[in-house]
Amino acid sequence: MMVKKVLKDGSACNKCMQAEELLRKRGLWEKIDHIILAQEGDEESEGMRLSKKHGIEVAPFFLVQTPQQTRVYTRVLEFIKKELSSSPEKQSHQFQPQEAQNRYSQLSPSEILAEAQKAFGSKLALSFSGAEDVVLIDMAVKNNLPFSVFSLDTGRLHGETYEFIDKVRQHYGISIEIFSPNHKHLSQFVTQKGLMSFYEDGHQECCQIRKVEPLQRALAQKEAWVTGLRRDQSPSTRNHLLYLEEDHAHPGVSQPFLWKFNPLLDWSAQRVWDYIRFEKVPYNALHDQGYQSIGCQPCTRPSRPGEHEREARWWWEKSGQRECGLHIQK
Numbered sequence: 001m002m003v004k005k006v007l008k009d010g011s012a013c014n015k016c017m018q019a020e021e022l023l024r025k026r027g028l029w030e031k032i033d034h035i036i037l038a039q040e041g042d043e044e045s046e047g048m049r050l051s052k053k054h055g056i057e058v059a060p061f062f063l064v065q066t067p068q069q070t071r072v073y074t075r076v077l078e079f080i081k082k083e084l085s086s087s088p089e090k091q092s093h094q095f096q097p098q099e100a101q102n103r104y105s106q107l108s109p110s111e112i113l114a115e116a117q118k119a120f121g122s123k124l125a126l127s128f129s130g131a132e133d134v135v136l137i138d139m140a141v142k143n144n145l146p147f148s149v150f151s152l153d154t155g156r157l158h159g160e161t162y163e164f165i166d167k168v169r170q171h172y173g174i175s176i177e178i179f180s181p182n183h184k185h186l187s188q189f190v191t192q193k194g195l196m197s198f199y200e201d202g203h204q205e206c207c208q209i210r211k212v213e214p215l216q217r218a219l220a221q222k223e224a225w226v227t228g229l230r231r232d233q234s235p236s237t238r239n240h241l242l243y244l245e246e247d248h249a250h251p252g253v254s255q256p257f258l259w260k261f262n263p264l265l266d267w268s269a270q271r272v273w274d275y276i277r278f279e280k281v282p283y284n285a286l287h288d289q290g291y292q293s294i295g296c297q298p299c300t301r302p303s304r305p306g307e308h309e310r311e312a313r314w315w316w317e318k319s320g321q322r323e324c325g326l327h328i329q330k
């Protein structure tokens with residue numbers, strides 16, 4: 001397990017982030033089975049108690065527990081050399097998708113997420129852009145199990161959204177991998193059609209370049225991903241959602257599809273916001289300006305009174321077409 005420090009202002013400890021990055025670069029991150037947070041100034045946090053117990057005054061540090069002993073490392077390179085380089089390959093996980101729909105309907109979103117985290121570790125990607133996604137990040141961090149997070153930077157997001165992404169990164173002390181559009185394809189597209197072509201001939205082509213292709217890259221090395229999709233976000237396009245789906249639009253590393261988890265599918269917007277307020281989860285400042293569902297700046301407007309949240313996305317198009325292509329099944 002890895003013990004990471006969170007500073008008093010909620011930001012991540014730099015050395016912890018560097019150690020995590022090094023482990024990720026070397027493909028070893030999935031071998032970290034638990035992440036424990038040491039909250040600066042909170043002697044009762046689990047990480048601080050472990051720090052006191054083992055007499056460690058630096059962060060991060062690593063613990064390897066066996067029935068006979070606990071080995072402690074304060075230097076990531078030594079930890080890699082002595083414990084990870086020679087360790088046997090991770091054994092295959094016990095993931096049982098059979099009967100998942102029935103079983104998951106009895107579990108909380110956090111429990112569904114924990115099952116996904118245990119099964120796939122850092123091969124499980126959490127897609128982050130909106131309020132629901134941060135709820136899932138909050139649950140995943142509290143589960144103390146490994147996972148990875150990515151976000152798509154379309155190049156057309158609001159300034160508030162960029163600030164929000166960094167706020168979440170600092171609040172939880174996590175890395176968020178950012179995927180941008182392919183420069184060559186984007187350059188050709190905007191040179192030929194301009195920067196606002198979606199108002200003329202629909203959003204699909206722009207979304208394909210700025211969102212769908214980067215998503216394919218983000219998921220290329222994964223086995224499973226988690227989304228914050230809810231059924232009531234769009235009755236016409238999201239009513240069919242399941243807790244666990246085979247996503248054949250994206251091949252996995254070891255099989256022709258990814259597992260896609262939708263733990264929040266039965267939550268309402270109200271329930272999401274109750275969680276955000278109760279757990280003090282960071283949120284996008286645009287929500288305080290009347291925005292509900294937030295995408296790119298030119299394609300999102302504040303919601304009008306009584307309007308469904310998706311009505312404020314691509315409002316110039318027919319309602320049944322208002323999906324960006326990230327969640328279309330093949």
Ligand code: SF4
Nearest residue numbers: 203206207210296299
């Ligand atoms: S939401 Fe709008 S700006 Fe963003 S990728 Fe789609 S069409 Fe382009």
